[in-house]
Amino acid sequence: MYSNQRISVFGGRDITPDVYEDTLEIGRRLADEGYLVFCGGGAGVMEAIAKGVHDEGGIVVGVLKGQDLEEGNKYLTVPIATGIGIARNAILAYNCDAAIAISGQYGTLSEIAYAFQLKKPVIGYKTWDIDSVVCADSPSDVVIKLKKELKNV
Structure with missing residues (x-):
């Protein structure tokens, strides 16, 4: 059973093994709740979230920076080639009801900023303070916090 709620997951490609494992668990839990998950489709947080969702039979959409569908990780249900580079960060923010930011650097910060501009709640895990x-x-x-925030959307 799928929810009609869309969750974008923001995060970097360079992460520690413990963040990778935690992100896998978050992906599994999102799939179990039936959320439609969006991510950047690459490595690091994006791969871990996609794998977690995939392993639980969920749907994960990867909004890719480039024009080649093959640049997405192998766990994506639907890769979307954009050819717009980091401008795809805005697409991730526009297409969610709430977002989760995990780890990350300046790209993740820009995704958080887009979400705030659009008045979308952001749950943070080991990310920007x-x-x-x-x-x-x-x-x-x-x-738990995501579900609480979604009740207010």
């Missing part, structure tokens, strides 16, 4: 980001301290806490 920004006042409006709802901080979570475990994969299960991410989903």
